[in-house]
Amino acid sequence: MSFRLRLVAIVLAAIVTLGGLNLAALHQVRRLDGESFAAHRVEGMRLAQARLDELFGELDNAAANLSKPREIVNALAAADNEALYDWSSAFVGSVDRSAGIDAIAFVDRLGFVISRAPDEFRFGDVVADTAVFRETAAAGHFLGVAEVDGAPNFVAARMLHKYDDLPVGMVIVSTPITPAKLSAISGSANVVVSYVGPRATISGTGAAPLSQALFRETLTGADGSSQFRVDFLPDARRERMLKLQSGLSLGAILASLLTLAALLAVLRRQLAPYQAIVGGLLEYANHATGLGGLRDRLSPLRGRPGEAAQVADALTQMIDSVDANFRRIARHADELEVMANADALTGLANRRGIEAALQAEARRRFRFGGGFAVALMDVDHFKAINDRFGHPAGDEVLRRVAGLLRANSRASDTVGRWGGEEFLLLCPGASAEAAVAHAENLRRLVAAAFADDFAVTASFGVAVAQPGEEPEAAVARADRALYAAKADGRNAVRAL
Known part of the structure; x- marks a missing residue:
């Protein structure tokens, strides 16, 4: 060459x-x-499905609670409009701030509306030909999406029985499907939840038009239907x-x-x-x-x-x-x-980053020995904070809690946002006593930090990895300990 x-x-x-x-x-x-x-999609779907299930669950709980009192059953049997309105209007007034219930109607077994809150003087109309009435009369209950006053609503309904076997009517709890409620389910400007109905599609607000969506997924409604979809929009950054x-x-x-x-x-x-x-x-x-x-x-x-x-x-x-x-x-x-590996809201490690740190700690322990502790923290009643003060206030609570955790942990500790209002602390070399003491100190700091604004507390679950135990098992035990702390009244530290 x-x-x-x-x-x-x-x-x-x-x-x-x-x-x-x-x-x-x-x-x-x-x-x-x-x-x-991909991790963002999985977490976004999980949170949206959880919020949708929570909304349906609160509606169903409200309907169940209104179907049991004997005073309500007797008032419906007697077509006592005034008593039923007092019950339902008071219930809407107290629950509306946390659950978003907009209307409660009591209907007799023939389909006549006896009382409707908050519309005190709107009663006497017939709803016997509606899907909610038919399905509730046949099955004893209804939970799903149905039209109320010509618009799609989240609906829960329960039959009321006298002497436990004689039906006297039903209670129907509803809240309209609006862009604001769908935005609350998505929880992010880059994730848009939409209701796809037979007549129209209602969508939450997003950072870009839905035509620019990168991926589209489907949520499962309370009745098993696929009437809700999730669009993931591009992130400008x-x-x-x-x-x-x-x-x-x-x-x-x-x-x-x-x-x-x-x-x-x-x-x-x-x-x-x-x-x-x-x-x-x-x-x-x-x-x-x-x-x-x-x-x-x-x-x-x-x-x-x-x-x-x-x-x-x-x-x-x-x-x-x-x-x-x-x-x-x-x-x-x-x-x-x-x-x-970072959480955009708090600046802490996200779930992917924490899982990587757990695996790295497991490899270090296998090579050099030693142990580690895991603490799961959950902000108590966080949804009530969001509903009462708004999502920006809830985000500020998460940022301040994250700053407290980061500022009061060791340099060798890994602090991250596990998901939603949950945080995880990985403490290499910490004993059970040291980990519980650290969690107790953080619990007091969180409670004290918000004393001048509004009450914010946190519950902790602590677990120390056993010899040969995988990190996932230690996290699972910490999660059970957290559940025990919340079951004991919250604002507590429990260890397993």
């Missing part, structure tokens, strides 16, 4: 190598972003980061191609004894040296008269440009890795 062909082959090999490295870095960034978005990363990678490849093409043009005109240049390129192409080694080989040629120095200068500039781009790519890859 002639020297010219060998030189062309070397240059092409360098182009392929540089391009491959840039593409590999871009692929790594895309992979990390895909993992982060994430899109900007990916565009920047793609631009850097493509720019690096283009710069390499242009620089090496210019080098070929120079070498074609004058093939002098460029042994140092050719030797350095051969070593780089054969992976015998890196960009730093290639730069060192070219340094003696720089600053001399003639084209050899110009070639060395061009190659050095190319090396500096590629090296700078590699550093930018590595820095942005690190930033995306941090974003994938």
Whole structure:
């Protein structure tokens, strides 16, 4: 093979190598972003389904509670509009702030509305031909979506019986499906929950039009139907980061191609004894040296008269440009890795980051011995805080609690948001007594931090990993301990 062909082959090999490295870095960034978005989808679906189930559950509980008192049953049997209105209006007034109940109607067994709250003087109409009345009369209860006054509503209904076997009518609890309620179910501007009905579709508000949705999933309603869908919208910050990363990678490849093409043009005109240049390129192409080694080989040629120095200068500039781009790519890859493991609201580790820390701690314990403790923390009555003061206030509570946990934990501890209003603390080397004392101190700090605003307390469940126990098992025991703390009245620390 002639020297010219060998030189062309070397240059092409360098182009392929540089391009491959840039593409590999871009692929790594895309992979990390895909993992982060997949985790975001799973968590978003879990929270939306939980909020929808919670809404239906509260409606069903309200209907069940209104179907049991003897005074209500007797009032419905006697068609006592005044007594029924007093019951239902008081119930709507007290429950509306937490559950979002908008209307309660008492209907006799023939389908006549005896009382309707909050519309005191709207009664006497017939609802016997509605799906809610028919299904409740047949099955004894109803839970799902149905039309109320011509609009789709979340509805729960229960039959009322006198002497436990004589039906006297039913109670129907409802709240309309509105964009605001659907937005509360989604909990995020980048996640939009929609109700898809036979006549119209109602959607919550989002950060972008639904036509730009990246993925669409389906929620399961209380009756097992698929009337609710979830659209995941693009995150503007994430899109900007990916565009920047793609631009850097493509720019690096283009710069390499242009620089090496210019080098070929120079070498074609004058093939002098460029042994140092050719030797350095051969070593780089054969992976015998890196960009730093290639730069060192070219340094003696720089600053001399003639084209050899110009070639060395061009190659050095190319090396500096590629090296700078590699550093930018590595820095942005690190930033995306941090974003994938961080919770956007609190700045703590997210569930993915905590699980990685748990696995790392398990590997450390297997290699060096020792143990660790896990503490799960849940903000008590967090939904009531959201409903009473609004989601921005709830977010501020989570941020302040996160700051307390971070500021009052050891540097070796990992503190993260496990999901919703739950936080997890991983304490390497902590004994059961130390972990419980730490949790008790944090519990007191949380209660004291909000004393001047409104009451905020937290419950803790603590577990110390047993020899040979997997991290997941220790977390499960901490979760059971947390459940025990909440069952004992909340604002407590329990350990298993």
